[in-house]
Amino acid sequence: MHPADPAALLEGLNDQQRRAVEHTGSPLLVVAGAGSGKTRVLTRRIAYLLGARQVHPGQVLAITFTNKAAAEMKERVAELVGRRANAMWVSTFHSMCVRVLRREAKTLGMTSSFSIYDSDDSKRLITLVARDLDLDPKRYAARSLAVHISNLKNELVDAETAAGNATNDLERRVAEVYVEYQRRLREANAMDFDDLIMRTVELLQTFPDVAEYYHRRFRHVLVDEYQDTNHAQYTLVRELVGTGRGTGEHAVPPAELCVVGDADQSIYAFRGATIRNIVEFERDYPQATTVLLEQNYRSTQNILTAANAVISRNPDRRDKRLWTAMGDGEKIVAYVGDNEHDEANFVAGEIDRLVDAGIANNSDVAVFYRTNNQSRVFEEIFIRLGLPYKVVGGVRFYERREIRDAVAYLRVLANPEDTVSLRRILNVPKRGIGERAEACVAMHAERERVSFNTALRAATEGRVAMLNPRSQRAIAGFVELVDGLRRFVDDGQDVAEVLDAVLEQTGYRAELEASDDPQDASRLENLTELITVAREFTELPDAPEDDAPEGSAPIETTGPAAGTLAAFLERVSLVADADQVPDEDDTGGVVTLMTLHTAKGLEYPVVFSTGWEDGVFPHMRALSDPVELAEERRLAYVGITRARERLYLSRAVVRSAWGQPMTNPASRFFDEIPADLLDWRRLGPERSSPVRATTFGSGSGGGGGGASRSTFGSRGTRSQATRGWQETAALTLEVGDRVNHDKYGLGRVVATDGQGPRTTATIDFGTAGTIRLMLIGSVPMVKL
DNA sequence: AACACGATGATTTTT
DNA sequence: TCATCGTGTT
Numbered sequence: 001m002h003p004a005d006p007a008a009l010l011e012g013l014n015d016q017q018r019r020a021v022e023h024t025g026s027p028l029l030v031v032a033g034a035g036s037g038k039t040r041v042l043t044r045r046i047a048y049l050l051g052a053r054q055v056h057p058g059q060v061l062a063i064t065f066t067n068k069a070a071a072e073m074k075e076r077v078a079e080l081v082g083r084r085a086n087a088m089w090v091s092t093f094h095s096m097c098v099r100v101l102r103r104e105a106k107t108l109g110m111t112s113s114f115s116i117y118d119s120d121d122s123k124r125l126i127t128l129v130a131r132d133l134d135l136d137p138k139r140y141a142a143r144s145l146a147v148h149i150s151n152l153k154n155e156l157v158d159a160e161t162a163a164g165n166a167t168n169d170l171e172r173r174v175a176e177v178y179v180e181y182q183r184r185l186r187e188a189n190a191m192d193f194d195d196l197i198m199r200t201v202e203l204l205q206t207f208p209d210v211a212e213y214y215h216r217r218f219r220h221v222l223v224d225e226y227q228d229t230n231h232a233q234y235t236l237v238r239e240l241v242g243t244g245r246g247t248g249e250h251a252v253p254p255a256e257l258c259v260v261g262d263a264d265q266s267i268y269a270f271r272g273a274t275i276r277n278i279v280e281f282e283r284d285y286p287q288a289t290t291v292l293l294e295q296n297y298r299s300t301q302n303i304l305t306a307a308n309a310v311i312s313r314n315p316d317r318r319d320k321r322l323w324t325a326m327g328d329g330e331k332i333v334a335y336v337g338d339n340e341h342d343e344a345n346f347v348a349g350e351i352d353r354l355v356d357a358g359i360a361n362n363s364d365v366a367v368f369y370r371t372n373n374q375s376r377v378f379e380e381i382f383i384r385l386g387l388p389y390k391v392v393g394g395v396r397f398y399e400r401r402e403i404r405d406a407v408a409y410l411r412v413l414a415n416p417e418d419t420v421s422l423r424r425i426l427n428v429p430k431r432g433i434g435e436r437a438e439a440c441v442a443m444h445a446e447r448e449r450v451s452f453n454t455a456l457r458a459a460t461e462g463r464v465a466m467l468n469p470r471s472q473r474a475i476a477g478f479v480e481l482v483d484g485l486r487r488f489v490d491d492g493q494d495v496a497e498v499l500d501a502v503l504e505q506t507g508y509r510a511e512l513e514a515s516d517d518p519q520d521a522s523r524l525e526n527l528t529e530l531i532t533v534a535r536e537f538t539e540l541p542d543a544p545e546d547d548a549p550e551g552s553a554p555i556e557t558t559g560p561a562a563g564t565l566a567a568f569l570e571r572v573s574l575v576a577d578a579d580q581v582p583d584e585d586d587t588g589g590v591v592t593l594m595t596l597h598t599a600k601g602l603e604y605p606v607v608f609s610t611g612w613e614d615g616v617f618p619h620m621r622a623l624s625d626p627v628e629l630a631e632e633r634r635l636a637y638v639g640i641t642r643a644r645e646r647l648y649l650s651r652a653v654v655r656s657a658w659g660q661p662m663t664n665p666a667s668r669f670f671d672e673i674p675a676d677l678l679d680w681r682r683l684g685p686e687r688s689s690p691v692r693a694t695t696f697g698s699g700s701g702g703g704g705g706g707a708s709r710s711t712f713g714s715r716g717t718r719s720q721a722t723r724g725w726q727e728t729a730a731l732t733l734e735v736g737d738r739v740n741h742d743k744y745g746l747g748r749v750v751a752t753d754g755q756g757p758r759t760t761a762t763i764d765f766g767t768a769g770t771i772r773l774m775l776i777g778s779v780p781m782v783k784l
Numbered sequence: 785a786a787c788a789c790g791a792t793g794a795t796t797t798t799t
Numbered sequence: 800t801c802a803t804c805g806t807g808t809t
Binding site: 064065066067068069092093094095116118119193194196197225228267268270271370371372373393427430432433434435436437573574575595596597598600601619620621622631632635657658 | 785786793794795796797798799
């Protein structure tokens with residue numbers, strides 16, 4: 001049992017943290033600097049509500065941005081209060097809204113089985129709409145239209161209002177697309193991510209009974225990462241808290257609100273997040289109390305001083321100075337490489353040195369960069385040195401084509417009207433329903449004002465104009481296939497079984513198995529993985545017991561019953577993190593590579609923040625815009641403050657961008673760090689005698705190998721040189737050698753053949769197959 | 785309907 | 800550089 005002794009819950013907190021935990025009544029803003037124990041404050045506060053203030057756990061709503069943060073918060077609260085934590089709503093903005101919306105779907109004219117469209121689905125639909133409206137795809141790219149519409153939704157501007165407000169051509173076009181896009185979403189019984197928030201707001205604002213229900217239920221609302229909220233989310237929170245101004249039976253006093261955030265860590269403005277929400281919190285909630293957490297429990301003072309110095313350059317900022325009782329620690333190591341290979345080589349060498357010296361394990365180390373493509377050079381070198389690593393981010397599991405195809409089938413089974421998913425799988429795998437046929441069906445749908453699904457069924461009866469008999473038969477086959485699979489679902493089969501049947505009966509699996517493209521082998525593995533996920537999902541449903549406070553109406557659990565297809569789809573739609581940040585207890589440990597954005601919220605004893613070049617970081621597009629530059633600076637602040645003990649900042653003089661070598665000046669952020677904090681290991685190539693381009697002997701020169709090779713020649717020279725060097729180093733292969741190929745992955749040489757430039761190697765790439773490759777030109781492969 | 789080719793253009797991305 | 804997209808060919 002957890003007596004949740006109130007005094008114990010305040011133990012070990014500093015004064016400010018304690019104030020935040022104990023504060024009662026008025027809205028509370030906790031300005032939590034990086035590493036200042038914000039999660040601790042949130043979890044203790046929740047436990048304190050329960051333990052000291054007799055709050056029922058069902059009255060608590062805690063909102064985060066990520067599933068990971070929600071899971072962590074729930075776990076840490078459970079450590080304090082035990083199973084009572086299960087009765088709380090601790091969830092992301094989006095899953096919270098889905099819960100509400102599924103419950104109230106009818107009120108909004110939807111079915112509770114509505115599909116959730118992610119940005120890819122939404123872009124597809126917008127493409128269709130734009131095409132139907134005859135918009136020039138050059139001037140009105142789907143991606144850009146999607147961004148515009150998303151921005152409008154984030155500002156809670158609906159399609160009709162957008163149409164009315166449009167003052168120029170672009171805005172009018174966007175509004176036109178927006179109107180039609182919403183019509184199609186409704187028709188497909190679908191909502192996009194932004195709708196989830198916007199429509200929940202709409203629901204609460206339009207239906208006082210619904211709002212009252214939630215007002216009575218949630219007496220405490222806590223919001224994490226408040227600086228990342230956009231206007232819609234801000235309004236949602238306000239509606240959830242309520243004004244207490246209702247009359248008669250609607251008079252429910254406002255809920256107690258506690259928001260936690262750090263304006264200096266707002267790095268998602270490009271997604272509509274507005275610091276305004278945190279900067280002006282006090283104006284929005286006049287009686288609000290603010291608590292400032294400045295004591296840092298993560299980093300050394302040198303690291304914090306650097307972070308403070310950089311962020312202080314941002315204009316219009318509330319001053320905040322992180323400090324620690326832990327001492328100065330090491331200086332920040334700085335390094336200038338001749339090129340990105342040199343830089344990566346330095347990083348790898350340093351990691352090696354730290355690990356050898358027993359100062360760190362691989363898992364203690366993270367390498368950050370501004371853009372994903374920068375990971376490549378690190379991967380190359382780490383592979384060559386046998387340094388285990390993991391890249392976090394990039395193409396995620398649920399974004400892979402095969403996974404999306406499989407999920408689209410499931411979505412169509414759950415929601416027959418889901419047009420985007422339906423059209424996605426219509427001819428996947430190829431079954432002879434081409435563009436032409438699809439267009440005929442779409443035409444029919446539009447003319448008859450019926451859904452695509454209905455039109456498809458009309459096609460099987462020959463009621464669609466211009467459709468040739470062959471296509472008609474193919475469509476009939478498809479419809480039959482889907483109906484057969486749906487019967488499977490209706491029979492109550494497990495999700496994994498349904499998925500298996502989908503892959504089998506559609507021939508999807510067979511097609512991949514028959515292919516000799518090694519990528520398809522990995523696709524097959526991913527699908528197997530998806531089935532495993534589905535199986536685990538049915539076997540260990542993690543739906544919590546819902547336990548509403550006494551006196552309030554009982555409330556449904558998560559919506560769809562645990563383990564069902566609907567529940568699985570919801571999980572898949574709202575949880576994108578199948579790829580995880582490696583655990584520190586991952587055997588032996590791996591170095592973690594990620595973008596600065598992904599790094600937010602994490603911490604590592606050793607951090608390498610790389611690519612500190614004007615044009616890279618800060619990014620080119622931010623150089624001329626003070627607002628964007630300020631956001632880049634916050635990104636620098638986030639990067640710096642991830643480091644606990646050792647921080648390395650590095651740049652390369654020359655870096656290849658899109659195949660062209662670029663000479664970039666040092667990042668301006670270097671100049672913003674007090675010089676005495678920096679320990680420059682290398683200031684760059686000596687100006688007087690640039691390192692000569694040497695000829696490339698065979699692989700003897702270990703150690704500094706690539707590092708000292710100059711790239712100061714002409715452009716052509718550089719790329720030739722690098723390539724030549726990789727050739728000799730990587731391509732002297734013997735039977736038994738292990739290699740890593742860009743496309744085929746890890747393999748072992750089983751045979752070699754031929755001489756000189758005609759040398760070939762036969763390599764067993766495991767599941768990707770055995771392949772014979774010529775070792776000529778720039779082979780995308782390295783020897784391990 | 786399916787494939788092959790050249791033009792294009794390319795931050796960051798919790799949901 | 801490299802993946803995606805639209806166009807043209809078989």
